[in-house]
Amino acid sequence: MNRIEALYSFIDECDKVVDVGCDQAKLGLMLSKRKQKSIASDRSENVIDRARHDIGRNQYIDLRVSDGLENIQEGEADTLVLAGMGTHTMLEILSKTNLRFKKIITISNNYHDILREKMNDFNYKVDKELIVEDADKIYNLIVFTEGTREYTEKELLLGLNHIDEDMYKKYIEFLKEKYNNIKKSSQDKNEKVDKILEHINSL
Numbered sequence: 496m497n498r499i500e501a502l503y504s505f506i507d508e509c510d511k512v513v514d515v516g517c518d519q520a521k522l523g524l525m526l527s528k529r530k531q532k533s534i535a536s537d538r539s540e541n542v543i544d545r546a547r548h549d550i551g552r553n554q555y556i557d558l559r560v561s562d563g564l565e566n567i568q569e570g571e572a573d574t575l576v577l578a579g580m581g582t583h584t585m586l587e588i589l590s591k592t593n594l595r596f597k598k599i600i601t602i603s604n605n606y607h608d609i610l611r612e613k614m615n616d617f618n619y620k621v622d623k624e625l626i627v628e629d630a631d632k633i634y635n636l637i638v639f640t641e642g643t644r645e646y647t648e649k650e651l652l653l654g655l656n657h658i659d660e661d662m663y664k665k666y667i668e669f670l671k672e673k674y675n676n677i678k679k680s681s682q683d684k685n686e687k688v689d690k691i692l693e694h695i696n697s698l
């Protein structure tokens with residue numbers, strides 16, 4: 496399963512989807528194959544022009560230039576996809592909108608611990624997670640639903656409710672190698688790295 500297929504797997508046919516930062520609108524294309532309408536938006540006019548050119552006529556995809564959720568109206572979407580951008584961009588997008596979503600599906604490029612924790616400020620909590628391997632890279636998909644929850648330090652750093660145990664184990668091995676290398680190559684003490692390794696070694 497690649498990244499886009501993973502996002503798709505968490506979308507029900509009745510969901511009203513907006514994919515913010517859609518780039519080539521690959522998710523919208525996949526949804527259109529089962530005749531599901533969606534909004535695919537991006538802040539870049541060039542990106543949307545290119546997607547329009549590449550996709551051609553497709554009555555199921557509403558391509559839109561929008562910085563975050565600026566050009567999305569109340570009632571147009573109940574499921575938000577934020578993929579391929581950083582945690583701080585995602586949080587900024589949420590901080591600038593009053594729109595509410597029953598489900599937010601994220602694939603952040605970084606700081607998953609901050610994303611899990613800060614989503615509480617917007618009244619969203621982790622529902623489930625999936626580790627995805629795509630083109631030799633590992634991605635952490637997180638599905639948030641409405642509500643808040645308290646997390647342990649381990650849950651914030653390593654995630655929770657992983658639905659694919661084998662992929663989670665692979666992720667842990669990947670993190671172990673990554674953070675051991677960081678530790679070896681740096682003389683400075685890094686508390687976060689130490690904590691991640693401590694939690695991994697206690698598994």
Ligand SMILES: C[S@@+](CC[C@H](N)C(=O)[O-])C[C@H]1O[C@@H](n2cnc3c(N)ncnc32)[C@H](O)[C@@H]1O
Pocket residue numbers: 515516517518519536537538539542561562563564577578579580584588
């Ligand atoms: C790396 S692409 C990810 C494309 C696709 N979502 C994926 O996961 O394959 C990131 C896209 O997010 C868009 N983007 C970044 N910040 C944005 C914002 N604040 N609002 C809308 N789009 C944004 C960029 O223009 C770019 O097209």
